[in-house]
Amino acid sequence: MAGFLLKRLAQAVFVVMVVTLIVSVAVRMTGDPAMMIAQGATDITEADLERIREGLGLNEPFLSQYLATLSGLFTWDFGRSFLGGTPVSTLIGNALPATLLLAFTSLLVSIVISIPLGIRAAIRRGKWEDQLIRILSLVGLSFPNFWLATMLVLLFSITLQWLPPSGMNGIASFIMPAVTMGIILTATNVRLVRTSMLEVMQSQYIMVARAKGLSERTVLYKHALRNCAIPLITFLGLQFGGLLGGIVVVERVFNWPGMGSLAFDAVAGRDYPVLQSVIMILSTLIVLVNLLVDIAYGLIDPRIRTE
């Protein structure tokens, strides 16, 4: 187990470094931040731009700029935003909790909906309930999230005026973004729960449990569901990574003050320190979650631990 963990940890570090390096190089090929800052200045000369670049630290060698970014992971000092000079750690300190909260709420929404629906579809296999749930999940899968978000806003904010259309301000503001993200996850999760439930229900130990005369409820929730947990957890782990990536669009539409919005603004403003740090932290998180999923396996399934 220890050797396995060490190997995975080394892989994780490598992934984060490569991702950060690619982003750092790529963003530097797309334009000059000094020009962005000087936009609208009337008589800006090359000397002025040079002065601004010097002030931003852009004249340092690339390698030292890159290493400075990386070291932020350990010192929590990511430099300052090119736009206005706010410490990047302050920006991330505000945005990361917002994004994580939204991601967890979305996962929660999807788990709460998909597990009962998935089980129901499995036990009513082939019946109309199963058909309906499968069709609904197909519809859910086909929704582009920005469209769904816009429709929700139109209905609940503009027409009914029940929910605030944007911002993170109280529980009410979580509902639409979390549902938007959650519904798309739900669609896949329902199918996953259904398939793995069906598989488990065929197995011999379920037959044994039934033969023992256990109630159907106990059979389902105690024996079957627990055995579905492994594929489900793997999948949720993977989804969490996808969530963090997909969150940019949803954050944008709901003006959610999270990492996605931060990254979007940073790209538009050529704000290297912010962009690099956001990407580095998100990739670290995704890699860590995958690592945790691997560890969680062992905890849930003793067979994997002993192997």
Add this chain to the structure above:
Amino acid sequence: MMKQTLTAMAVALAALTAGHATTAHADGKLIVSSPQDPGSWDPIDTFLVNWASLATNVFEGLTYRGPDMKLVPGLATSWEVLDDGLRIRFALREGVTFHNGEDFNAEAVKFTFERLLGDEGAKGPQQANYTAIEYVEIIDDYTVDFHLSQPDAVLLTKLAGYGAMIVPPKYITEMGDDVFNTKPVGTGPFKMVSYEPKIGVQLEANADYWDGAPQLAELEYRFITEPATALAELQSGGVDLVIPPTIPVGMIPTIEADDNLELVTTAGPTVTALRFDTSRGITADADVRKALIMAVDRETIVNSVLGGQASVIASFQGERSFGHDPALKPLPFDPEGAKALLEKAGVAPGATVEINTRGNDATFNEVTQAVAAYLGMVGVTATIKPYETNVLLNDIIPQGKTGEMFQQSWGGWTFDFDNTAYAMYHTGQKWNPYDSDPQLDEMLEAQRPLTDQAERERLLQEIATYAADRALEMPLYNLNAIYATNKRVQNFEPAPDNRLKLNKVSVQ
């Protein structure tokens, strides 16, 4: 069970939303949606218009220019231009205090400009605009002399905004720049209470404001970039005012259809043209360039694509610009004349031009498609090649890698044609990669040192006429600045330059 769950969810939703409806607005509070957080509120750090759309409420300059575009006294009550424009004497307003209680006086003015022109200012983009100022001399507590290294005809206007905002010396010296960036202190009608990066700003009325306490008790700015989101907030009552540059032309019908909302527009500083590569291709010939301009019905484009929210221009400036010549008329829409000119110039039907645009500017891409269609009617095949905005601005145009025509949207908050003309037409300027015209260079240089504004205006008009004669660009239109408000907002006057001062505004 399903039914029960649904009912429970509906009840929970209703409970949550009841809170939303009541907390949205306190009495006397206005909420503004602004598309960008400038990141720092220090006047010397930024050039973003959305800095000014908030900071004009917090800071003031020696001069002031409101929505009527007239330059009037601000923190200076009067001024006198002396020594052939090399010295300007300002009499300062007495009895004004900063939000922290500090006195506004000659010392504060001197400190402001020493900071702007010194090391601190060197890190920002603002310094470059005020380099004509050599030093500020204190004559007495409420009189200062600005000594200039050369006359700067636009300086008095520039003192009304951005880098020239007067800042409190003691506060900055004691608290440092980092504190000042996030908790700015000025003399304006509103005081900043709190700033949450990327989220918003809370302000409260400055009851001691020298021009009378503002009508509003509180003012809030929320940063909302997505136009659709800003509009949804406006429609649902979450914000009262959406300021430019947010609302695209395409959303105007939605606003007009809503009885609670009002669209308020005014000619803004931004003018848009398709400039020509005058060094090669068919556009190297001035007659061809004129033919291309005549081939395009700009009036129809403004009315159909832009919903009438723009006005056709004859030179690279709007009618509010200093240097605008009402006598100079746009070339008429005349496809037959265009064909004749093209034939005379030896351009055979089927000749091609490439048009480069800013890819994220959806409205302009529609405009370009209309332009391309019009060009097609006179036998010129136009292909449109959009670039990512920053790539176009930072790379393609300055390095002269554009096609025969390229989008340029331009406009400085000073509304002075010198700002545009010098950058666009003078040899060697970053925005002028193709053309070099010694006569035009001379004209551009000649107007700069003049302190006689009437004479300078005449020269700027001559420059505009000269550039139009050479058809250096296809002048398209001057876009309106588009604001949308909730009808509960009273006395709102749209600022053409987005420098909003909301002290006279009230809410019902």
